[in-house]
């Protein structure tokens with residue numbers, strides 16, 4: 001495919017996403033229907049779509065669209081202009097490409113929250129919660145997230161993992177923030193077929209996710225529940241740090257489908273449970289709760305545009321319910337860890353303050369924020385200890 005064909009594909013996919021289709025579903029449907037597209041074309045089209053979604057409001061303006069008229073064509077035109085590439089090379093009027101640019105598609109300038117690529121209602125809370133970091137974090141959310149790996153130290157040292165990856169053309173170097181983390185600078189698309197990945201030496205995991213797990217008071221022999229385990233990223237990371245009696249639960253068991261395979265690959269034993277109360281008490285319960293996902297909007301930019309005040313309120317209620325339930329499963333002196341990938345204090349510090357107000361017998365040991373300015377996603381961790 002030439003650039004005009006890639007632009008046309010991205011325009012079609014973006015129009016579907018703007019019409020309410022989930023981004024991954026729209027990309028997969030296009031991929032299935034486009035057998036002629038090679039792997040480089042697919043990667044290029046995906047990049048166009050995700051780059052456009054991260055800066056949707058400002059790019060639509062740059063592509064000439066009025067604020068209430070965002071469309072795929074304006075987004076891709078704005079993106080090509082923002083990249084400083086020759087617009088005529090993409091909008092050439094080629095048989096499989098978009099029509100040449102018209103006079104009424106002159107660039108406009110976005111203002112206010114649109115210039116920041118935020119929904120209007122989120123600018124004020126994010127300004128308050130990110131404080132001095134606001135501008136830098138908002139700018140970071142427009143960039144692609146770096147790729148991080150977690151080294152399974154039970155299988156190999158970081159140095160050995162780096163060498164195994166290098167032998168397959170993947171360049172990675174240790175990240176100073178967490179002793180398990182590698183940052184990948186070349187060859188990221190080869191990871192899932194690499195020997196180091198297939199043999200359980202490395203897993204794909206964000207830097208801040210690794211930092212959250214590294215901050216937990218894990219020790220050999222502890223009885224630990226991952227209460228919102230999902231695909232098990234943090235379950236496996238915990239198992240990599242200590243020899244635990246490990247249990248995983250998720251409200252939606254389907255979400256844990258991959259966990260058994262991943263655990264086998266990593267050589268880890270974990271028991272999945274639909275009824276964690278029956279296995280209580282635990283020494284530590286991790287609740288990596290469902291949240292706005294604002295800290296990971298670089299990876300899931302569609303989430304930024306889908307969040308509404310009503311959904312945020314609903315999430316806060318779910319989070320409070322999970323805290324309430326998890327707290328009952330800890331032994332006296334046990335640890336309750338609460339994590340979100342959110343920047344919003346309503347989901348973080350305020351949620352923990354409300355819990356503590358209702359439960360005086362708990363001590364707050366840690367309240368930590370991790371920021372994209374450190375490399376990984378935005379994350380929050382609160383570590384509470386139950387009275388002995």
Ligand SMILES: C[S@@+](CC[C@H](N)C(=O)[O-])C[C@H]1O[C@@H](n2cnc3c(N)ncnc32)[C@H](O)[C@@H]1O
Pocket residue numbers: 209227228229230231232233234235249250251252255288289290291318322
């Ligand atoms: C942020 S994700 C977890 C990601 C996972 N810990 C990881 O590191 O890969 C939140 C998970 O919480 C689950 N969940 C939602 N409501 C829940 C509830 N009331 N109790 C337990 N899990 C819930 C969701 O199904 C989802 O898998």
